[in-house]
Structure formats: structure tokens, C-alpha cells
Amino acid sequence: MNETNTSDPFTQANIQKADAFLAQFIDIKQLLPIKEGLTKEMIEYFNQFKFSTQLSIGPLTYQERQKKIQKYRQKKNNRQFTKKNHYDYRVKKAKSRQREKGRFISNKK
Template identity: 90%
Template sequence: MNETNNSDPFSQANIQKADAFLAQFIDIKQLLPIKEGLTKEMIEYFNSFKISTQIQIGPLTYQERQKKIQKYKQKKNNRQFTKKNHYDYRRKKANSRLREKGRFISNKK
């Protein structure tokens, strides 16, 4: 059984198969400039959209906004949903008081 992984459409083997298929319909000399031309156009197109760090996004610059987003994500990852006792003194005092059926009662009876 052949164990080669051809699931990647951009693997070298798949690219060669596609070129061989296209060569049936288009002369290989015409195929290469088309492939290279599309690649160059795409690179030029995406390079024209370089993001400047001085761009204002609302009241913030791009860098300030990225820092705030990073800080938010860091805090989000550190959240803990366990119950915390914030008032140790109150808890100790409540545990030491007398109760009847779960309700606090006075010492006078």
C-alpha cells in the first residue's frame, strides 16, 4: 500500500499533476508566464495593504489597540470561576454565632 500523503493540494506532486493536466490544453510556454504573472500580481496587491502602526482606529492608534486587545486576552485566559471568600472575618464570625434551623439566634432565651 502506498503511504504517501497527497491530501495537500499544494504539494509538489499535486502541482506537477496539475501542470501536466493543463499542458494538455495550453502550451507549457504559455502556462509558466500565467502562473508567474498571477503570483507577482497577488504579491504586489497584498504588499500595497501594509498596515501602518500610526493609523487611528477610533481614539487609539493601531499599536495602542493591539496592546489593549493583548491585555484583554491575557486577563481572559487568567479568569477563575471558583467561589472565593473575600471577607474572612465575616465568615469566621458567622460560623461562631448560634444557629437554629440555619438562622442566627441571640444568646437570650
């Protein structure tokens, strides 16, 4: 019983198609180590760039920057664009004054 699964993604023809597609974007010399797995030298190379939370991004450390970004996002989410009266006394006084064509007028007229 020789059953061949034509939908198998790991057939030689499919692998060659995938390689040809990736070769458009990546040099074939870079593709081979990826296919074979990381070598010891590659692992050591990538370990040099291990991400550290103590690294500074400009004058701030990573953690300080994350706190500032979080504070900014929180303030952004709490913004209110509705009109707000800061001085209720002024509003009451303005409503009680006489107006003519929308302008305040004196009571002496």
C-alpha cells in the same frame, strides 16, 4: 527515452483543470495576471494598501489596540471562578453564631 510523468501537477491537462476550478470563484480576467505574475501596475496598486502600524483603528492606533487586546487576554486567562472569602473575620463570626434551621438566632433565648 520518452518518459512522461503522469503525476506531474504542471501538465497542460492539470493546469486546465485547475483553471476551470478557480474560474468558479474568480473571474478569468483576474486569474490571468495571477498566473503570469504581478505586473508593475499591480505592485503599485497593492503598495497603496501597505499595512502601517501607525494607522488608527477607531480612536486607537494599531499598537494601542494590540496592547489592550493583550491585556484583555491576559486577564481572561487569569480568571478564577472559585469562591473566595474577602472578609475572614465575617466568616469566623458567622460560624461561631448560633443557628436554627440555618438562620441566625439571638443568644437571649
